[in-house]
Amino acid sequence: MGRNPAACSKEGLNRGAWTATEDNILTAYITMHGQGKWRDLPKRAGLKRCGKSCRLRWLNYLRPDIKRGNISNDEEELIIRLHRLLGNRWSLIAGRLPGRTDNEIKNYWNTNIGKKVQAHSNPTAFKRRPSNQAQGNLIPAKELAGSGAAPPKAIIGSGNVIRTKATRCTKVVLTSGPQDQSDGHDHQLGIKPRVLEPSSSTLLGDHDSSADFSKINLEENNSSNFLEDFEMDENFFSDFLDIDFSQLPCFENNEGTDSIITNTGDKDEPSPTCNHQSTTTLLVPEEDQTIHGSDFQPMAPLTESELDWI
DNA sequence: AATCGGGTCAACCGCAGAACA
DNA sequence: CTGTTCTGCGGTTGACCCGAT
Structure with a gap:
């Protein structure tokens, strides 16, 4: 082949x-x-x-731990939510779906979910190859680049393009997100406002956990700016997802507004630490837990924290 | 029954970062 | 510090399957 x-x-x-x-x-x-x-x-x-x-x-x-069979509704829902957060970083998404491979998820997205999302977000921009072309699938993003048409993949919303290449990150800095500080800066962390390139901000998100595609793409002014307010690499999310929240003892302190978990990757640096005096709530409401089931527990805190931040 | 077209999915490609010498 | 090799990733391709005609 x-x-x-x-x-x-x-x-x-x-x-x-x-x-x-x-x-x-x-x-x-x-x-x-x-x-x-x-x-x-x-x-x-x-x-x-x-x-x-x-x-x-x-x-x-x-691999012996490969899970065969159809993607369940729970899994599909999780894929959608993760894709909103991460874009086409299939390996990261797959890492949150036990037994699923990046290739499988990528294929599933391209053949199922992506079409639904695309159809709902911009029916008129949903183009197909001419009938004489072998694939009946979506026109590759490359072909549409510069054409003015919305690329079919990795795009949700008004022309925001998800950066498609995954990069590795050795530094993890977690914050509690855009807290309501007077000037919008997080002085403690040195985070300052910044508008990211259009290509990097596609982390849209309606905040409910349902797979309601019609809601995708409609709420740019809130969650789409999720990252735009911070000068931090979007890889933040990638590494965030690698954290096993269940192993962190301090994620249940609901009081404070600031939390810091740092791990620069340097061997002399301490392992991820938490500020016990003021950590962000990352507990998952019961409704969310029931939606995702036990396999997805590691992800649940993230999605909920996303909701809190937004 | 034969043909056609669309959908699915395993496999390949090129690229980029990490690791190593 | 630099160059090379290894590994992993996302995008893309094409064989195969299946339903429609």
């Missing part, structure tokens, strides 16, 4: 669909030796595949 081989272009390497035999070999090898060293893995395992292909096959298909 796919295009001309590049990274896996060596002669004699298999391409395309994996056979059961290849799957067995790869599974057996990883079971015995573990993951990693993907580049050398095919040679050592006796597979005629490139390391990249092996890694992909394992992560997306062969």
